[in-house]
Amino acid sequence: MLDLFGIILNVVLPTFLVIGTGAVLQRAFRFNLAELNRLALYGAVPALVFKSLMREELNPEALLRLIGSQLCFYPIMFLLALAFSGLLKAKNEHKRGMIATAMFPNSANIMLPVTLFAFGEAARDLAAIMFSFSSLMLFSLGPIVLSGGKGKLRSPLGVLKMPVIWAVILGLTLNLNHISLPQNLMRSIGILADAAIPLVLLALGMQMYQTGFSRPRALNILSAAFKLLIGPILCFGIGYLLGLRALELKVFTLWGAMPPAINTFMLALEFEAGAEEVGKTVMLATASAFFTIALVLRFLQF
Numbered sequence: 001m002l003d004l005f006g007i008i009l010n011v012v013l014p015t016f017l018v019i020g021t022g023a024v025l026q027r028a029f030r031f032n033l034a035e036l037n038r039l040a041l042y043g044a045v046p047a048l049v050f051k052s053l054m055r056e057e058l059n060p061e062a063l064l065r066l067i068g069s070q071l072c073f074y075p076i077m078f079l080l081a082l083a084f085s086g087l088l089k090a091k092n093e094h095k096r097g098m099i100a101t102a103m104f105p106n107s108a109n110i111m112l113p114v115t116l117f118a119f120g121e122a123a124r125d126l127a128a129i130m131f132s133f134s135s136l137m138l139f140s141l142g143p144i145v146l147s148g149g150k151g152k153l154r155s156p157l158g159v160l161k162m163p164v165i166w167a168v169i170l171g172l173t174l175n176l177n178h179i180s181l182p183q184n185l186m187r188s189i190g191i192l193a194d195a196a197i198p199l200v201l202l203a204l205g206m207q208m209y210q211t212g213f214s215r216p217r218a219l220n221i222l223s224a225a226f227k228l229l230i231g232p233i234l235c236f237g238i239g240y241l242l243g244l245r246a247l248e249l250k251v252f253t254l255w256g257a258m259p260p261a262i263n264t265f266m267l268a269l270e271f272e273a274g275a276e277e278v279g280k281t282v283m284l285a286t287a288s289a290f291f292t293i294a295l296v297l298r299f300l301q302f
Helices: 004-029 033-054 059-087 092-103 111-119 119-147 157-161 165-178 183-194 196-211 218-241 247-257 261-268 274-297
Strands: none
Touching: 004 111, 004 274, 033 119, 033 165, 033 183, 033 196, 033 218, 059 092, 059 119, 059 218, 059 247, 092 119, 092 218, 092 261, 092 274, 111 196, 111 247, 111 261, 111 274, 119 165, 119 183, 119 247, 183 196, 196 274, 218 247, 218 274, 247 274, 261 274
C-alpha cells in the first residue's frame, strides 16, 4: 500500500502537472480554448466512453447499481447543500450556485486520469461510464438548479446533441447484444480514445488560467470545503448501502471526492446564479483537491 506521500507523488501529482502544463501553454500561446474543448468533448471523450463500454462483458446488475448510486446522490446532496446554504444565510443566487457546485463533480478532467493512475484501466472504464451519466445530469438538472426552476430549460434536449450520450447508447447496445466491430475500426477508436485524458487535462489547465484565480471569500471557502468533504463521505455511504463493493465502491467514492465541474461556472453565468462566486469556488476546490483527493485515496486502501 502507498502512504500519503506516495499517493500524492504517484497518482495526484502527475494529473496536476499536466493541468499546470495546460495553464503554462495557455499563458504562452493563447490557444483557442473553445476549439480544444470541442476536440475533447466531441471526439476523444466519446471514443473513450465507447471503447470502455466495448472492452469487456458488462455486468448489467453492477451497472445498474453504479447508475442507481449516482441517481441517489443527486437529491440527497441537493438537500444537504440546500440546508447548509440556508445556515450561511446566502443570497438566493449564491445559494443556487453553491448547491450546483456541490451536486456536479468534475467527472472528466480529473476523474478519468486519477482513476487510471490509482486503480488501472478497469477503474478508468467505470469512470468513463459515470462521466457520460454525469454529463446528462449536469446539462439537464444543472439549469433547473441554477435558475431556481424558472430559467430557459433548453439543455435537457440540447444534451442529446452531445456525442458522448450516443457513444453510451451505441456501446451498451453492441455490448449487451454481443456484437463486435472489426479489429481495425476498434484500433482507430482506441487511438482517438487515448487522446482523451491528455486533452481534458490540458483544457482544464487552460480554462483555469483563462478564468483566473481571485481572492476567495468565506462563502467560497465553505462551499469548497463542503463539496470536498461531504461528497466522498456521502458517496461511500450510498454505494455501500446499495451493494457496491471493491473497485466499484472505490470509483464511486472517488467520484464524490472530485471538485465541482468547470461547466457549472458557464451554466451559472447563463442562468445568473452568482457566476463570479461559483467561479471562485470551482477554482479554489480544484486547487484544494490536490490534497483532498490524496486523503480519499489513502482511505480507499482498505
